[in-house]
Amino acid sequence: xxxxxxxNDSADRAVLRAERSAEDRALPVDTLIFDAAPAHLSxxxxxxxxxxxxxxxxxxxIAFSAPITVELQxxxxxxxxLAVVSTVxxxxxxxxxxEPDARPPSVTTMTVTFGAPLCDTxxxxxxxxxDLVPGERFQGALYGVKELVVASNAWYVATxxxxxxxxxxxxxxxxxxxxxxxxxLGDAAQRLWPTPGARALCEAVGLTLS
Amino acid sequence: MSATEGIGLPVVTVxxxxxxxxxxxxxxxxxxxxxxxxxxxxxxxxDGSTDDTPQVVESIDDPRVRYIRQDHCxxxxxxxxxxxxxxxxWIAVHDDDDIMLPTRLAEQLAHADDxxxxxxxxxINFDDATGQLRLHHGRNYGYGPALMSGFAPGHSTWLVxxxxxxRFRYDEGVxxxxxxxxxxxxxxxxxxxxxSGVYCLxxxxxxxxxxxxxxxGQKYVAQMxxxxxxRGVSSATRDRxxxxxxxxxxxxxxxxxxxxxxxxxxxxxxxRSGYVVARSVLQEEVDGRTVAVARMRITEVSGLDWWSxxxxxxxxVDARGVRARLRxxxxxxxxxxxxxxxxxxxxxxxxxxxxRALFDIAPEDATRGWVAIASAPTTEWDEHQLxxxxxxxxxxxxESEVMLGLIPFRSWEAADVARRAAFSTFSNYRVLTAAPLxxxxxxxxxx
Numbered sequence: 001x002x003x004x005x006x007x008n009d010s011a012d013r014a015v016l017r018a019e020r021s022a023e024d025r026a027l028p029v030d031t032l033i034f035d036a037a038p039a040h041l042s043x044x045x046x047x048x049x050x051x052x053x054x055x056x057x058x059x060x061x062i063a064f065s066a067p068i069t070v071e072l073q074x075x076x077x078x079x080x081x082l083a084v085v086s087t088v089x090x091x092x093x094x095x096x097x098x099e100p101d102a103r104p105p106s107v108t109t110m111t112v113t114f115g116a117p118l119c120d121t122x123x124x125x126x127x128x129x130x131d132l133v134p135g136e137r138f139q140g141a142l143y144g145v146k147e148l149v150v151a152s153n154a155w156y157v158a159t160x161x162x163x164x165x166x167x168x169x170x171x172x173x174x175x176x177x178x179x180x181x182x183x184x185l186g187d188a189a190q191r192l193w194p195t196p197g198a199r200a201l202c203e204a205v206g207l208t209l210s
Numbered sequence: 211m212s213a214t215e216g217i218g219l220p221v222v223t224v225x226x227x228x229x230x231x232x233x234x235x236x237x238x239x240x241x242x243x244x245x246x247x248x249x250x251x252x253x254x255x256x257d258g259s260t261d262d263t264p265q266v267v268e269s270i271d272d273p274r275v276r277y278i279r280q281d282h283c284x285x286x287x288x289x290x291x292x293x294x295x296x297x298x299x300w301i302a303v304h305d306d307d308d309i310m311l312p313t314r315l316a317e318q319l320a321h322a323d324d325x326x327x328x329x330x331x332x333x334i335n336f337d338d339a340t341g342q343l344r345l346h347h348g349r350n351y352g353y354g355p356a357l358m359s360g361f362a363p364g365h366s367t368w369l370v371x372x373x374x375x376x377r378f379r380y381d382e383g384v385x386x387x388x389x390x391x392x393x394x395x396x397x398x399x400x401x402x403x404x405x406s407g408v409y410c411l412x413x414x415x416x417x418x419x420x421x422x423x424x425x426x427g428q429k430y431v432a433q434m435x436x437x438x439x440x441r442g443v444s445s446a447t448r449d450r451x452x453x454x455x456x457x458x459x460x461x462x463x464x465x466x467x468x469x470x471x472x473x474x475x476x477x478x479x480x481x482r483s484g485y486v487v488a489r490s491v492l493q494e495e496v497d498g499r500t501v502a503v504a505r506m507r508i509t510e511v512s513g514l515d516w517w518s519x520x521x522x523x524x525x526x527v528d529a530r531g532v533r534a535r536l537r538x539x540x541x542x543x544x545x546x547x548x549x550x551x552x553x554x555x556x557x558x559x560x561x562x563x564x565x566r567a568l569f570d571i572a573p574e575d576a577t578r579g580w581v582a583i584a585s586a587p588t589t590e591w592d593e594h595q596l597x598x599x600x601x602x603x604x605x606x607x608x609e610s611e612v613m614l615g616l617i618p619f620r621s622w623e624a625a626d627v628a629r630r631a632a633f634s635t636f637s638n639y640r641v642l643t644a645a646p647l648x649x650x651x652x653x654x655x656x657x
Contacts, residue, residue, distance in 0.1 A: 010352075010353060010354075010447070010450075010451060011353040011443055011447065011451070012442055012443050012444055012447050013442070026324030026325070027324075027325075029400060030325075030400070030402070031400040032400075033398075033399070033400050035442055134399075135398045135399055136378065136395035136396070136398050136399045137395075139398075139438060139441040139442050140441060140442050153398065153399040153400045156377060156399040156400065156401075157400070159373070159377055
């Protein structure tokens with residue numbers, strides 16, 4: 001299984017994609033698409049989002065198109081039992097990892113939902129919000145100070161993959177844009193979720209998942 | 211679950227939405243019922259017809275046909291209703307005035323693997339008055355072809371996973387360019403498309419098609435669909451995509467497309483001749499051995515009407531022996547009929563096919579050296595001769611039946627002696643070498 005992120009695919013959209021190998025299980029959906037790309041995103045975050053979404057379909061190993069830290073490699077192996085394969089560059093230690101430019105602070109609690117109606121008021125203090133509206137109905141993104149509404153196929157992915165995993169993956173990808181330290185899954189049942197593995201993966205990229 | 215597995219449920223649901231097209235509906239449904247892939251159901255959604263559509267459907271004696279009626283709500287609502295009631299893993303869209311080619315579903319299902327959600331293909335328009343044909347090849351679907359020309363796969367070629375159709379549904383808020391709208395929304399959402407390279411149908415062009423009736427309405431919705439898709443795509447990206455799409459056609463074999471499918475056109479447009487061959491293979495016990503016996507039933511088609519011809523094509527048949535031509539003006543047709551040049555049954559290809567069948571089903575070691583091919587009416591073969599044959603093929607042509615047998619030998623001499631010893635009454639007995647010529651060169655020289 002290979003996870004790849006395109007900030008700008010052939011149709012100017014941000015895409016997180018899985019490509020399975022012959023021994024992996026069939027993927028009911030293989031792309032998570034956004035009409036707007038996160039502005040602040042690390043390769044570790046990409047890897048975590050990809051694992052949350054697609055690892056259940058991998059049989060043996062998982063590879064990423066960009067190098068990830070050794071700590072995250074261990075966290076992925078512990079959470080999934082998969083071997084992590086780097087196909088591009090050798091894995092790097094955390095101390096050697098190239099930091100994204102001007103890494104934003106992590107201070108807010110971000111709620112992620114599937115297209116909730118626009119609220120009359122902005123989110124409360126230290127709260128932010130990410131809404132994923134259906135890309136088959138809407139195109140583009142609405143940027144607020146503390147809110148982001150993005151057209152996405154997340155609704156479609158969630159018909160085939162656990163909706164909580166979809167919301168969590170989207171939250172991990174946009175965490176930097178909304179200065180998030182914590183992700184709250186809105187309008188999705190939280191019983192039995194997040195799993196310890198999902199929590200650990202998010203913690204490996206500095207995020208609390210609840 | 212693979213594309214062709216199921217547990218008591220059909221693999222494919224064919225949804226036919228119809229409204230006041232009883233005159234063409236019967237032909238359309240017959241073409242679906244004659245599919246070589248038979249594990250299907252057909253849901254006819256009657257969108258409030260006021261003609262004898264219900265009677266037409268009721269007259270079809272096939273348990274695979276289901277009839278649902280609704281008040282007139284439009285084609286989107288009708289197709290959605292069909293989708294809701296579907297029991298198949300895949301939904302095939304088919305129009306009430308088109309002719310589905312007999313192998314469409316079988317061939318498309320061969321492309322329906324785990325990595326695709328939406329299979330489509332090519333179609334041929336035919337003018338219902340003149341028989342003029344026009345091929346719609348179809349590009350490999352993606353943003354490029356969609357942005358270039360608003361292209362969406364021809365809707366009557368669609369074979370879509372049922373859950374995917376249910377999740378998206380036709381938008382009942384538009385009454386034209388509905389397929390275009392749905393395909394764009396699926397494209398935006400990461401649905402996986404694949405051009406199968408299959409010729410799916412003969413699409414009837416006549417006055418009264420929705421596409422023809424749409425007019426201004428058809429154009430404005432299509433325009434809005436395209437504008438939606440274009441948003442967010444920069445002009446540089448669009449130019450690049452369009453440039454790449456210009457030559458990105460689906461994998462279609464266009465050899466003789468103008469004539470290959472003529473035979474499936476209605477009777478008022480074409481005249482057929484030639485034959486179809488239906489094949490089967492059975493195992494027979496002969497002298498304690500198991501011998502494979504192929505049967506080829508040859509049916510001349512010139513005397514068959516369109517309904518019977520399509521029914522003949524619904525099994526595992528080979529239609530390469532069928533010829534068809536567009537009908538001429540009545541006075542010329544009567545002239546041609548008087549000469550009767552097209553009705554002679556000529557089956558050289560059938561004999562060749564029978565030879566191939568003999569070799570295909572024979573045990574491997576039987577075809578290493580020399581073989582004799584003996585041919586005679588089935589009733590002339592005796593038990594001794596049957597016991598000698600390693601494989602047999604029966605060519606069934608109407609009221610006569612000819613049997614070919616393959617008898618293996620290690621030498622040409624033995625094969626030649628066997629002609630006199632066991633097959634002296636057969637007028638047709640040929641000795642062939644199945645081995646490479648180099649290995650038997652010395653024997654050939656000796657002869």
